Amino acid sequence: MAASDGWVDAAATRCRQHYHYFAEYLSPEHDGLGAQTILVEAPYVSQSFLADYADYYARGFTTYERLCKRIHFFQVAFDLPALEAALTDPATGAALWESYLGYVVVKPLPGRPIGATLLRPYAPAHDKRRVYPVCRPYEVNVLGKQLTLDSLIFQEQDNNVSACATTALWMAFHKTAALFQTALPSPYHITATTRNLFYRHGRT
Numbered sequence: 001m002a003a004s005d006g007w008v009d010a011a012a013t014r015c016r017q018h019y020h021y022f023a024e025y026l027s028p029e030h031d032g033l034g035a036q037t038i039l040v041e042a043p044y045v046s047q048s049f050l051a052d053y054a055d056y057y058a059r060g061f062t063t064y065e066r067l068c069k070r071i072h073f074f075q076v077a078f079d080l081p082a083l084e085a086a087l088t089d090p091a092t093g094a095a096l097w098e099s100y101l102g103y104v105v106v107k108p109l110p111g112r113p114i115g116a117t118l119l120r121p122y123a124p125a126h127d128k129r130r131v132y133p134v135c136r137p138y139e140v141n142v143l144g145k146q147l148t149l150d151s152l153i154f155q156e157q158d159n160n161v162s163a164c165a166t167t168a169l170w171m172a173f174h175k176t177a178a179l180f181q182t183a184l185p186s187p188y189h190i191t192a193t194t195r196n197l198f199y200r201h202g203r204t
Contacts, residue, residue, distance in 0.1 A: 162187030
């Protein structure tokens, strides 16, 4: 399995709700994106995880890896020679790059491996009205090829540095930072700020 490593167990991952959601979202069924090719980039330096790693995981007694994997998805089927041709010949690779669906970062953490994720939204359907007002353009570098993807970032909550509300704020800040050029703090910094502002004990 593409996401498997020393911290992520493939069998356990298949039992998780996120696995089934992504499998359906990326499949050709149920209006899914129809991914046909997976490209694994490893090792990968995730800026969002690196910030949390430096502020939290690097300071603990348990040893964690700092490098991640990034799994890219494409809507067309291709092999390694076709990928190499697309990287060297823009005319040959146009269809391949246009089929890019996004990526999922796999963090080296037990139980909460899904890091920064950018995936193309569902396409318009004849019987469904779909509007995505919070999407914004992201620049994605795939093996030196610069691509643009309209989406909004997602990641699984990490109970050590960012619970559900913190993760939701982090995703929302990605939109507000693009709109208003405001700060984009890491999940750890969001959590640290709320601890300074609100009482956490002794309240009913």
